Amino acid sequence: MTQTWCDRCGEAAAVGAHDGCAAARLLEPPRFCAHCRRRMKVQVLPVGWSAVCVEHGEIRG
Amino acid sequence: MPEILDQARNQVLENGVGLDEAGVLAVLNLPDEHLPAALQLAHDVRMRWCGPEVEVEGIVSLKTGGCPEDCHFCSQSGLFTSPVRSVFLDIPSLVKAAKQTAATGATEFCIVAAVRGPDARLMKQMREGVAAIKAEVDIQVAASLGMLSKEQVDELVDMGVHRYNHNLETCRSYFPNVVTTHSWEERWETLRMVRESGMEVCCGGILGLGETVEQRAEFAAQLAELDPHEVPLNFLNPRPGTPLGDRPVVEGKDALRAIAAFRLAMPRTILRYAGGREITLGDLGTRDGLLGGINAVIVGNYLTTLGRPATDDLKLLDDLKMPVKALSATL
Ligand code: SF4
Ligand SMILES: [Zn+2]
Ligand SMILES: [Zn+2]
Numbered sequence: 001m002t003q004t005w006c007d008r009c010g011e012a013a014a015v016g017a018h019d020g021c022a023a024a025r026l027l028e029p030p031r032f033c034a035h036c037r038r039r040m041k042v043q044v045l046p047v048g049w050s051a052v053c054v055e056h057g058e059i060r061g
Numbered sequence: 062m063p064e065i066l067d068q069a070r071n072q073v074l075e076n077g078v079g080l081d082e083a084g085v086l087a088v089l090n091l092p093d094e095h096l097p098a099a100l101q102l103a104h105d106v107r108m109r110w111c112g113p114e115v116e117v118e119g120i121v122s123l124k125t126g127g128c129p130e131d132c133h134f135c136s137q138s139g140l141f142t143s144p145v146r147s148v149f150l151d152i153p154s155l156v157k158a159a160k161q162t163a164a165t166g167a168t169e170f171c172i173v174a175a176v177r178g179p180d181a182r183l184m185k186q187m188r189e190g191v192a193a194i195k196a197e198v199d200i201q202v203a204a205s206l207g208m209l210s211k212e213q214v215d216e217l218v219d220m221g222v223h224r225y226n227h228n229l230e231t232c233r234s235y236f237p238n239v240v241t242t243h244s245w246e247e248r249w250e251t252l253r254m255v256r257e258s259g260m261e262v263c264c265g266g267i268l269g270l271g272e273t274v275e276q277r278a279e280f281a282a283q284l285a286e287l288d289p290h291e292v293p294l295n296f297l298n299p300r301p302g303t304p305l306g307d308r309p310v311v312e313g314k315d316a317l318r319a320i321a322a323f324r325l326a327m328p329r330t331i332l333r334y335a336g337g338r339e340i341t342l343g344d345l346g347t348r349d350g351l352l353g354g355i356n357a358v359i360v361g362n363y364l365t366t367l368g369r370p371a372t373d374d375l376k377l378l379d380d381l382k383m384p385v386k387a388l389s390a391t392l
Contacts, residue, residue: 008301009301010144026367027339027340027366027367027368028365028366028367029365029366029367031144031145032144039144039146040146041146041147041148042125042145042146042148042365043122043125043148043150043154044122044125044362044363044364044365044366044367045121045154045157045158045161045362046119046120046121046158046161046162046360046361046362046371047158047161047361047362047371048362049362049367
């Protein structure tokens with residue numbers, strides 16, 4: 001699957017610069033599904049995180 | 062040596078009496094060249110009145126997002142266009158998080174919910190969650206659930222919650238610029254009830270909300286008046302979609318000045334690094350703060366953002382020859 005959307009700001013990944021988003025993501029979980037742009041349900045835990053898109057399922061980090 | 066540091070050496074280091082608002086302001090206004098001396102003095106005060114141990118804590122969000130309040134810094138308010146969605150943690154995951162926290166050597170595990178105050182459902186979850194943790198994990202349980210009624214304070218005591226966090230966030234005079242859905246006085250009232258109940262009071266705030274240096278000093282003095290067991294010190298990490306999302310982060314040197322000043326205002330409190338230290342201070346500044354008055358850390362991730370790996374902080378404490386406070390020392 002292609003990463004169409006920026007998982008931090010939710011804008012089109014191919015449009016504009018997302019360097020700031022990439023830098024911020026080092027200390028943040030993703031918020032938007034990169035495939036469909038839906039806002040994900042994100043649970044941060046002391047160790048790791050999980051993010052769920054209703055359409056594309058769960059990712060963990 | 063600036064006069065204020067001479068005064069602090071006598072008053073705070075020798076006699077354990079914190080600086081007042083004017084004294085704190087003088088420290089916050091010290092020129093850069095005197096910052097190392099201020100940090101050294103704050104460190105000496107911490108070693109003298111608290112000792113070398115560092116209290117390590119982990120925190121977890123039991124209920125994330127969808128909060129009806131409007132704290133302008135908070136990505137969990139349901140009133141802003143923040144991308145943070147509402148989510149609940151189940152009890153098995155809560156217990157697992159407590160186990161992972163205990164495995165780092167932490168003695169404190171704080172359960173947090175993004176609410177104005179707890180409802181019956183949340184209190185029930187807390188009762189189940191705290192009991193499950195106590196049955197399986199050797200760690201002290203703290204809670205942060207917003208504003209409480211007297212009955213809820215008593216319930217938490219009954220569950221065995223030993224410390225309650227409720228931040229005043231900023232000084233009284235600036236608070237209405239940051240929160241409009243409840244008042245500073247309402248927060249103070251919860252803190253008063255928590256104190257009366259015998260639970261330990263944990264109360265701090267966030268620097269960099271747009272408050273003036275004078276208001277930072279006002280805040281330190283108001284916290285000192287409350288005299289909390291613990292003060293978590295956050296630095297604003299501007300969150301997308303919040304009213305403060307475009308604010309600059311606090312300058313590293315100003316953050317260090319604040320750490321020294323807050324320690325000199327409260328010689329005996331547990332002064333904890335909380336959110337925002339990574340972006341405000343970086344690795345080097347983190348070390349400077351631990352040698353400048355800080356004697357507690359949150360390890361691992363925060364509620365909606367991520368922290369450094371716990372191992373990095375534990376290695377730093379080891380390098381600094383600061384022992385992690387043991388569970389037996391907290392009982
Ligand atoms: S009450 Fe707490 S969770 Fe709710 S908006 Fe304020 S800081 Fe955020
Ligand atoms: Zn982006
Ligand atoms: Zn999706």
